[in-house]
Amino acid sequence: MVLDKAADGLLWLLVKLITLIRRDWYAKNKARVEEWRLTLYALNRSPTGVIGLFLSLGFVFVGVVGPLMAPYSYNQFLYLERPELYLTPPGEYGMPLGTDIYGRDVLSLMLYGARVSLVISVVTIALGVPLGILLGLLAGYYGGKTDEAIMRVTDIFLAFPALVLALALAATLPQRIREFLIDQPIFASFMAAIFGVSAEDAIHLAPLISIFTALIIVWWPSYARVVRGMVLVEKEKTYVEAAKALGYSTWRIMTRHILPNIMSPIIVLMTFDFATVNLLAAGLSFLGLGAQPPIVDWGSLINMGGSRFPTAWWLVFFPGVAIFLTALGWNLLGDALRDVFDPKFRRRIEFRV
Amino acid sequence: MKILEVRNLTVYFYTYAGVVKAVENVSFDLYRGEVLAIVGETGSGKSVTTRAITRLIQPPGKIISGSAIYRRDGEEVDLLRLPEEELRRIRGSEIAYVFQDPSSALDPLYTVGYQIGETMAAHRGGKIKQYLSEAVDLLRMVLIPDPESRSRSFPHQLSGGMKQRSVIAMAISNKPRVLIADEPTTAVDVTVQAQILHLFKQLKEQFGMSIIFITHNMGLVAEFADRVAVMYGGKIVEEAPVEELFQNPKHPYTQGLLNAVINPLNPQERLKPIPGTIPNLINPPAGCRFHPRCPYIITGKCEKEEPPLLGDRHKVACWLYP
């Protein structure tokens, strides 16, 4: 099947890349590569999973190249030159998705917005998850007072509904971050580049930066709790005892032995979380706490459209559908991955392959 | 007097890996008041056979053919053809089961007393509450100390031995005529094993039950059984009264079994394991299913033709005894 060939090709590419760095990696890890191959084949067998994969990859792709492909820049307020472009519906004047109140082309804005969504979700997951995993490992492995302390703190953070905590932080942080951005122009330009905006607008990124900071703070507790639960179970297994008897350092046992064994559910959770983070970030923007003009993301477009509903329906519809499809993509993928990693399901697929 | 007559029972499992021919053409009888031991390794088909008798097989398993004629009060019924509702009434009241793992037989959310009472109420009618005191009596009968408070306990509060005894209490609550015990002592420690076995003997005397006893422990067989059926690869290969079997095992597999364990009736210097492994039941060996491991194989015959189960009191399925 075509997909299987694609999977093979991907793996081959990956192996080639890794062997460039470490010559003998492939020889030592043949079994692991085989395992990956079977995982990909299993994923190929799930139609919803494949759809999810394509949607998610599509989202990532658009997020990366979006701002580069956009016909108009986000700060081209076309309305100033051509007044007829104020809130035009889709299709008129060559604007396929319409324009907003500043006359900006909605299609371009959507592409910029994709980048913003991508950055926020990636940064949140990339920073929040490892923090949560680390704390979960420590709590689960050491147990006792460490466990109690970490879990108490986790509980306290979990007591805050994610939206409210994110709201509160998103409201109080921007000022501080703005000051920080002014003080550190290199950091500011770096942020601007990542978000696809020009450096002068970097200050306006403060609310967005506070959103993902807030989201990181909101995110790590659930991973800490989940990982702790899994570590508690793994700790009792004999391979851990064997590793201890061999005198391996605690750090080594935690990272090289326990962690790989609990990675599968974590990967599934992360995939679902990409969807959740996106929805949450869009919600925050919708409430007016995210992207401030001139910066746009999908949520703020909906905000703009919501207050003018239903006249400017396209400002609600297109970003809304975009958010929906992105979230759906990650959720479908996560659901399929969960099945793929489930040993009972895997056996069924493997026999067919 | 025969109480159960199983003929040509065949059970297959339709799995993703292929069709597992778990039980093939199995026939045996059970007489009133006797203990029939079914012996064999894991995968020999003993559990499946006993569950199939009352159609307790779930998909992907399917009973392909056969009959299980049960005699009660002068009439004969084929359990495999009985309507579901009538079969349900026989299960748990006239034919009762005890499984290997007592934890898997008890619902963790209900007290033990409730579950025993439930078995009685299901067959005798009325509310479960009425039977709670009788449940306590049953627990006393199976030698559980302090039965009143134990009957109000939940399964996770009991030890393995007590759980198993509770399951036995459940099984005998309706005074069954046939008790099918599938490795009932494997999951408990040796001391408890002895107690449970003793209990079985007592109950057998008291109620005149017939017992089908599955085990892979030859010591228990010697201790407890009247007759023995040896299963291998989904078929019965030998069937004999217990002393006969131990003194004069005919089938090479039975001999191998007895050589592999300590046997006071036949002391040896070295234990000899049987070489090879149990057959893959998706593609069982042609001819006699034991032939790949048999030390006395008759080349030309054993790989091609299946030996039938022949004999009178002492039956054996082997070309060495045509």
Next chain:
Amino acid sequence: MSSFRKFLLRRLLTFIPTILGVVFITYLIAYAIPADPVRAWAGGEKAKPEVIERVKQYYYFDRPWYEQFYYFLVRLFEGTLISPRTGNNVFADVAARFSVTFQLALFSIFFSVVIGVPLGLVAAYKRDTKIDTAVRIFALIGVSMPAFLLAYLFILLFFVQFRAITLAGVPTSKVTITGVPLIDALITGDFENLAQIVARYWLPGFVLGFAGAGIIARFVRNSTVEALGADFVEYLHAKGLPVGWVRRHVFKNSLVPIVTIIGLEFGASLSGAPITETIFGLPGLGYYAVQSIYYLDFPAIIATTFVFAIIYVVTNFVVDVLYAFIDPRVRY
């Protein structure tokens, strides 16, 4: 004391550190993060100098931090925090809005359960068929659907096209018994008011409950399938129990995760409704929280965060208690 009661007591005791922790974090957010807390508490950029002075005194801003925290706690628990925006005691504001959010949550959980549970059961008993897959996809769609998209679509339909609903104001109780109009109307048998309440709340409730329906359907399906495959089910058949009795066992065993998720969903909808409330113009807690954060009304932010945390802790407590009630193994 029965094991159950001991369990309750233990759970209650773990409440306290959690709440204290929440209060502390709220304090941090309100005091330590803003660049100029005094100004922020006095109403932000537009604060008048006299107000700033008053705030400084009222909240003891010129004292060392530990005294500040102490007085902050006093104010919080006395309930005398004043909102610079509305001029009211924040807790009074919160109480007024709580009933709106509560009713919304009731409607939301109603839809989630009524849609989710049957779908989940059907999917479980017909597992691995097309119906099962359809339910799964439905659940995933429910979870991926942003509330604002769904809400606006429905508003387009019901408000713009048909003028069937309103987007402003809420019905109140004619006779105040519990302070919650829905319950009051049910108790007094005031069907006219009841109809109004339903008309106002059903659509936002549906939108909010849609995602929850998907989650509940999936949970119900998975826990029922697991219960069906439990070891003891085979023995129940071996005991010769009628099918209905077997189903009873299966159901009770599947109940624990279901009850947990319904409880958590209810708690979540109590705290997670800001977007729905904003779109539908419901003056509830979520909307109030958003407004206070937007206007940097710190006393209000503290109060609402505190209330949300209490809701979370209470919900978890109730769920744990129910859990222990159903499953005796948990009581240790």
